[in-house]
Amino acid sequence: MSEIASARIAARLDRLPPSRAVWTIVILISLGGVFEFYDLFFTGYVAPGMIKSGLFTPQSLGFFAALDSIKIAGFGTFVFSTFAGLWFGVVLLGHLPDRFGRRPVFTWSLIWYVACTAIMAFQRTGEMLNIWRFIAGIGFAVQLVTIDTYISELIPGAERGRAFSINQFITFCVVPVVALLAWLLVPLRPFDFDGWRWVVLIGSIGAGIVWLLIRRIPESPRWLALKGRVDEAEAVISTIERKVRAETGLDLPQPRQESTEEKSGGRFLEIFSATYRKRTLMLSVFNMAQVIGFYGFAAWVPTLLIARGITLTHSLEYSFVIAIANPFGPLLGTLFADRVERKLQIILGLVVMGLAMLAFSQVGSAALLIALGVLFTLAANVMSYAYHSYQAELYPTRIRARAIGFVYSWSRLAAAFAGLAVGYFLNAGGVLAVAVFIAIAMVAGIAVVGMFGPTTKGMALERINH
Numbered sequence: 359m360s361e362i363a364s365a366r367i368a369a370r371l372d373r374l375p376p377s378r379a380v381w382t383i384v385i386l387i388s389l390g391g392v393f394e395f396y397d398l399f400f401t402g403y404v405a406p407g408m409i410k411s412g413l414f415t416p417q418s419l420g421f422f423a424a425l426d427s428i429k430i431a432g433f434g435t436f437v438f439s440t441f442a443g444l445w446f447g448v449v450l451l452g453h454l455p456d457r458f459g460r461r462p463v464f465t466w467s468l469i470w471y472v473a474c475t476a477i478m479a480f481q482r483t484g485e486m487l488n489i490w491r492f493i494a495g496i497g498f499a500v501q502l503v504t505i506d507t508y509i510s511e512l513i514p515g516a517e518r519g520r521a522f523s524i525n526q527f528i529t530f531c532v533v534p535v536v537a538l539l540a541w542l543l544v545p546l547r548p549f550d551f552d553g554w555r556w557v558v559l560i561g562s563i564g565a566g567i568v569w570l571l572i573r574r575i576p577e578s579p580r581w582l583a584l585k586g587r588v589d590e591a592e593a594v595i596s597t598i599e600r601k602v603r604a605e606t607g608l609d610l611p612q613p614r615q616e617s618t619e620e621k622s623g624g625r626f627l628e629i630f631s632a633t634y635r636k637r638t639l640m641l642s643v644f645n646m647a648q649v650i651g652f653y654g655f656a657a658w659v660p661t662l663l664i665a666r667g668i669t670l671t672h673s674l675e676y677s678f679v680i681a682i683a684n685p686f687g688p689l690l691g692t693l694f695a696d697r698v699e700r701k702l703q704i705i706l707g708l709v710v711m712g713l714a715m716l717a718f719s720q721v722g723s724a725a726l727l728i729a730l731g732v733l734f735t736l737a738a739n740v741m742s743y744a745y746h747s748y749q750a751e752l753y754p755t756r757i758r759a760r761a762i763g764f765v766y767s768w769s770r771l772a773a774a775f776a777g778l779a780v781g782y783f784l785n786a787g788g789v790l791a792v793a794v795f796i797a798i799a800m801v802a803g804i805a806v807v808g809m810f811g812p813t814t815k816g817m818a819l820e821r822i823n824h
């Protein structure tokens with residue numbers, strides 16, 4: 359039976375020792391996610407250039423100008439289109455990795471958003487710019503879901519937290535790159551082409567190159583076995599085992615089989631069954647809360663600095679310095695990712711984010727603003743890798759991608775309106791009002807994870823979901 363084969367394959371994966379063969383897979387998956395982060399984070403850094411290009415006047419925005427009736431105007435329509443696309447992507451297409459496999463969805467979603475983002479770079483009206491941003495958002499939303507699913511299923515349980523920290527270290531390395539490119543290019547017009555357009559195109563070209571590398575990634579053997587494709591699953595796991603033996607020169611330990619996962623079910627409504635309902639509600643509320651802090655700061659860094667009295671040029675410079683901290687949060691996490699309970703890492707990250715943001719709203723010196731921005735960024739990225747691992751652990755293979763897609767969709771929806779809220783609070787009460795808004799969201803995230811989140815440290819996926 360495929361259920362028994364799936365449990366046997368899972369046990370063989372979980373007994374694998376740390377090895378170059380396994381970590382190569384993590385690195386390749388992470389490279390596929392690098393430019394999805396590039397796309398997500400260039401939003402805040404290219405904002406001044408897009409606004410300067412005159413793309414967000416009511417005439418240029420076309421039907422998007424009607425969003426002004428709900429207080430979404432100017433650059434806010436671009437932020438709204440980004441996260442609306444992400445929301446539609448995870449809600450409408452989040453089930454695709456469960457149906458067609460992790461590997462094909464992972465590779466083709468990359469092609470999708472690379473092409474759409476490249477087309478977006480050449481648009482001359484805010485209306486068409488937002489339309490292509492929305493379409494591109496659908497593509498990289500699907501990849502976000504697939505990456506979390508992929509890593510959780512391929513990596514042994516004892517290394518799962520560290521795998522997510524390495525994944526996010528690699529992907530967040532691109533954030534200072536996009537910040538540097540924006541700092542250097544956004545104020546200019548190389549070859550009479552707006553600097554922000556160059557920033558967008560460079561990301562698409564780089565992602566196209568990465569696509570050539572990630573074709574070596576195998577399909578998830580857990581998914582293959584559960585779908586009855588046992589021979590393919592055996593071939594994948596046997597190849598990995600052979601590489602690990604050759605690398606270590608040792609015999610592998612005997613597998614310790616956990617409970618068998620049922621093949622039956624796999625329907626969307628299973629995430630609201632008695633077994634998973636509390637987890638689904640907890641993660642949905644948490645995702646709405648965490649994204650207010652994460653993107654409420656990351657997507658508005660230059661604007662928040664300007665509101666604190668920093669000039670446009672210096673705000674981009676300081677934003678670049680803060681952005682350098684992005685990879686170091688997950689890198690720091692490699693020291694304790696699998697030693698400290700996942701939910702505790704999430705809670706501590708939210709605490710530091712809230713306190714750092716409140717302090718950011720009160721200080722005046724450039725050095726302190728940068729230091730607090732760096733502290734916030736480190737805490738946010740520890741929280742980020744921890745919760746990406748956490749939410750992937752809390753569902754079985756048969757529904758993992760669609761469950762992640764659903765709970766993650768609330769962060770996309772909240773982010774679309776959080777951009778509106780941050781803009782409102784910034785205009786109404788300055789950076790302090792924004793900081794209080796973010797701090798309240800962090801308290802909500804802490805409460806829901808602390809009270810309703812199960813523990814997962816060191817446990818096999820099948821045991822967590824038995």
